[in-house]
Amino acid sequence: MSSPVDERISDELEALKAILMDDFVVKKTEDGPDSIEYVVHPSTGDDVDQQFVCVTLEVRLVSGYPDVSPEVLLRNPRGLDDKVLKSIHTQIDKKLQDNLGQPVVYEVIELVRENLTRSNLPSGQCVICLFDFVEGDVFIKTQCYHYFHSYCLACHLKAGKNWYQDEMDRLPSWQQADxxxxxxxxxxxxxxxxxxxxxxxxxxxxxxxxxxPPFRLTAELKALQKKMAEILARQKAKGGVVGMGDNGPPPLTITSPSDNDGGSTSQDADKADALARAAAAEAAPGSPKAAPVYRGPYR
Ligand SMILES: [Zn+2]
Ligand SMILES: [Zn+2]
Known part of the structure; x- marks a missing residue:
């Protein structure tokens, strides 16, 4: 027989429903409510476009709650780095301690929301250029809550389209149509x-x-290039370059400055290519010819 649900919990769930409407999920087991899930956004009035961060809050109503602290998890953070998340966790722990014996879910939601409102700017770097987001930057939040400098994303999308077009041009026309x-x-x-x-x-x-400062191909970078070329050649020799031959853009690719407009360091890039070829041939003796080096989508 299932045990009766603590009245404090059922009252809390009712109050949450009145405040959050249908935006939260209650997971249940046969013993009653098991956990509560709610995606927290910063307070920006109704202006959803100005919400740059979010996190999924999961509160597990462990046995004995609210006399025992619930387990709180922050999942799928967007635009929040580890430092911010750690600080939110610390504050939540304190809140749980202070509210032992009483329903605390709404308090926790509000605490997370306050923090998100304060950090409503993506922290961390743009994964395309690896520069931080700083004042004056024009950036975009995608519907999946990832952030990029608008400029960088434009370059990325253009490169993706070029790659697609190249692949398309290689196909016979009867295949292009499909x-x-x-x-x-x-x-x-x-x-x-x-x-x-x-x-x-x-x-x-x-x-x-x-x-x-302008890019310089330092000795350190050259050494890294050489090391990477060798690793790539080894992977190729084993037939293990991720994504090679798939329909989508290969996630692991070789790019070289000669693919860019400037091309000032193309000689070095060609050297790296040559290295990769040589290493591939060496690593795979007996193979008739080393596979051509893929030059990546960035042009
Ligand atoms: Zn960027
Ligand atoms: Zn995304």
Whole structure:
């Protein structure tokens, strides 16, 4: 027989429903409510476009709750780095201690919301250029809550489209007709995107990239290039380059400065290519010819 649900819990759930409406999920077992899940956003009034961060809050109503502290998890954080998450966790722990014996879920939600409102700017870096988001940057939040400088995302989408077009041109025309149309995707999670390329393209480059010292191919970088070329050659020899030959853009690719417009260091890049070929041939004796080095989508 299932035990009766603590009245304090049923009252709490009723109150939550009145406040949060249908936006939260209660998971149940045969013994009653087991956990509560709610996606917390910063307070920005009704302006959803200004919400740059979010996190899924899960409160597990462990046996004995509310006389025992519930277990609180923060999942799928978007735009929040580990430091912010750790600070929220510390505050939650204190809140749980202070409220032992009374329902605390709404208090925890509000605490997380306050923190998100304070950190409503993506922390961390743009994964395309690896520069931070700083004041003056034009950035975009995708519907999957990933952040990029608009400029960087435009470059990425353009490269993706070029790659698609190249692959398409290689196909016989009868196959081209059956190939799905090009689709923009998020570079982080591959969620489908439908963004206005022209608007993205008009954004200025990241502020930090403008102020950064010009790129120099240092001895350290050259050594790294050599090391990477050898690793790639080994992987190729084993037939294990991730994504090679798939329909989508290969996630692991070789890019080289000669693929860019400037091409000032193309000689070095060609050397790296040559190295990779040589290493591949060496690592796979007997193979008639080393596979051509894929030059990546960034052009
Ligand atoms: Zn960027
Ligand atoms: Zn995404």
């Amino acid at each position: 190939t799905p149309k090009h689709q923009q995707t998020c570079p982080v999670c591959r969620c489908r995107l439908d963004l206005d390329f022209e608007t993205l393209k008009s954004a200025p480059p990241p502020v930090d990239s403008i102020n950064a």
